[in-house]
Amino acid sequence: xxxxENNKKLGAFFGxxxxxxxxxIHSKIADSSERDAEDIIQDVALKLFSRSKDISPINxxxxxxYNSIRNKIVxxxxxxxxxxxxxxxxxxxxxxxxxxxxGHSDNSYSEEAKHELINCxxxxxxxxxxxxxxxDFEGYTYKExxxxxxxxxGTLLSRRHRALSILxxxxxxxxxxxx
Numbered sequence: 001x002x003x004x005e006n007n008k009k010l011g012a013f014f015g016x017x018x019x020x021x022x023x024x025i026h027s028k029i030a031d032s033s034e035r036d037a038e039d040i041i042q043d044v045a046l047k048l049f050s051r052s053k054d055i056s057p058i059n060x061x062x063x064x065x066y067n068s069i070r071n072k073i074v075x076x077x078x079x080x081x082x083x084x085x086x087x088x089x090x091x092x093x094x095x096x097x098x099x100x101x102x103g104h105s106d107n108s109y110s111e112e113a114k115h116e117l118i119n120c121x122x123x124x125x126x127x128x129x130x131x132x133x134x135x136d137f138e139g140y141t142y143k144e145x146x147x148x149x150x151x152x153x154g155t156l157l158s159r160r161h162r163a164l165s166i167l168x169x170x171x172x173x174x175x176x177x178x179x
Contacts (some may be wrong), residue, residue, distance in 0.1 A: 006058050007049060013061045014045050026145075030074050040076070044068045053160060074148050078138070120170045128163035135160055 014021075018041065025037040048068060058064050113167045121132055134140045135156075149156075 001003045010045070010048055010065070011056055013065055014041070017065075018060070021065070024066065025073065026067065028070070029076070040069065040072055044072050070148075077148075115173060116174055117167070120167050120174070123170070124163055124166060127159060128166065131156055131159045132163050132167070 019039050022037040025040050029036070044065070048065070121129060124132065131145075134145050135142070140148075142156050145151075145156055146153045
């Protein structure tokens with residue numbers, strides 16, 4: 001019964017709000033074409049309709065659909081960033097990031113130092129790790145990240161500061177242990 005009810009609610013919502021959904025997508029992705037917005041809506045609709053039997057009754061259809069579209073936009077933005085030669089960008093950012101901890105500017109860091117930083121980042125709590133990756137490696141601004149995650153910029157700034165502090169302590173500890 002809930003699958004049929006969900007399908008009716010979703011169908012009615014997509015039918016009446018299609019143009020508003022396209023406008024919402026255009027407001028979030030500046031370089032999207034008309035076709036891209038429609039593709040996003042169709043992808044989200046297909047996913048929601050195909051999963052309607054797996055989810056409990058939808059009470060707030062608008063919130064549910066807009067949240068799904070926002071998540072799809074985030075996925076698209078991340079994949080576009082990954083297509084731009086992220087490997088080289090991330091390598092350079094990793095070197096710059098290591099520079100924050102060691103205070104050197106000659107960019108001659110050992111592979112061991114790079115691996116140590118990667119290990120320390122991977123051991124952070126998820127909300128600390130995600131802020132470091134988003135800001136320092138993926139190039140998001142605090143404002144962009146705040147819009148995507150609905151977390152205030154000040155909170156993101158505090159999390160990054162705390163994450164850097166934890167990384168700094170961990171790297172110093174690991175270096176002292178090895179020496």
